[in-house]
Amino acid sequence: MLMLEVIDLEKKFGELRVLKGVSFKVSNECLGIIGPNGAGKTTLFNVISGFLKPDGGEVRFRGEKVSGKKPSYLVKKGLARTFQLIRVFKQMSVEENVLAAGGSMEELKVVGLERKRSEKACNLSQGELRRLSIALALSTNPKMLMLDEPFSGLSQAEGKELERVIVSLRESGIPLVIIEHKLKELFSVVDRVIVLNYGEIIFEGLPEEAVRDKVVIEAYLGGNGI
Ligand SMILES: Nc1ncnc2c1ncn2[C@@H]1O[C@H](COP(=O)(O)OP(=O)(O)OP(=O)(O)O)[C@@H](O)[C@H]1O
Ligand SMILES: [Mg+2]
Secondary structure (H helix, E strand, C coil): CCCEEEEEEEEEECCEEEEEEEEEEECCCEEEEECCCCCCHHHHHHHHCCCCCCCEEEEEECCEECCCCCHHHHHHHCEEECCCCCCCCCCCEHHHHHHHCCCCHHHHHHCCCHHHCCCEHHHCCHHHHHHHHHHHHHCCCCCEEEEECCCCCCCHHHHHHHHHHHHHHHHCCCCEEEECCCHHHHHCCCCEEEEEECCEEEEEECHHHHCCCHHHHHHCHHHCCC
């Protein structure tokens, strides 16, 4: 089933054209979005999730045109996201955070934080914080989940733990879109990748094909050796 359809999306900041006619589809899969710093990846998430209005093109979520709608509307429709910079209530406990987001112990179990339920969020490790932010997104009962650089700042062990959570989310049937620079971690969870460069999709396909693609290597992988 088609979850998300992005059609010819345009976004400008002043004179800077950050998204230049971006089109792609997401069905029941785990899609990775990679590309150099400033390529427009987070802007793409912001437009899809309603935080920014596009200057052209269209976003369709579960068959409905949603571009121009508010984030709260998208959340009600079943689209949840996390942010590049983690947003949780640091002075509240793990459980209070998840309750405030409308969730329960169920979401904490999914991300493996049930034993940390009484811990203040400010005492969590980076990996635990990241998993808490995913639990908060899951608390809205999403039909699709978008993660912006979930592996950034995590140790290798924390990354492994997050990989397990993402794989279990996939097995539960929820489609995922993940922006990431850490390609080893990303490639262990995605089915397919899109490479964004200066606001344009320069590659769409399997991860193992992306790393062999001359255009991708030139634009991105040269500096990101995998
Ligand atoms: N609110 C804004 N106002 C003006 N320019 C912006 C704004 N947000 C992003 N930009 C610019 O748009 C371009 C794309 O930024 P974006 O954050 O989408 O990139 P990114 O691919 O997510 O990069 P990174 O991998 O570093 O997170 C950059 O040149 C950035 O400086
Ligand atoms: Mg970004």
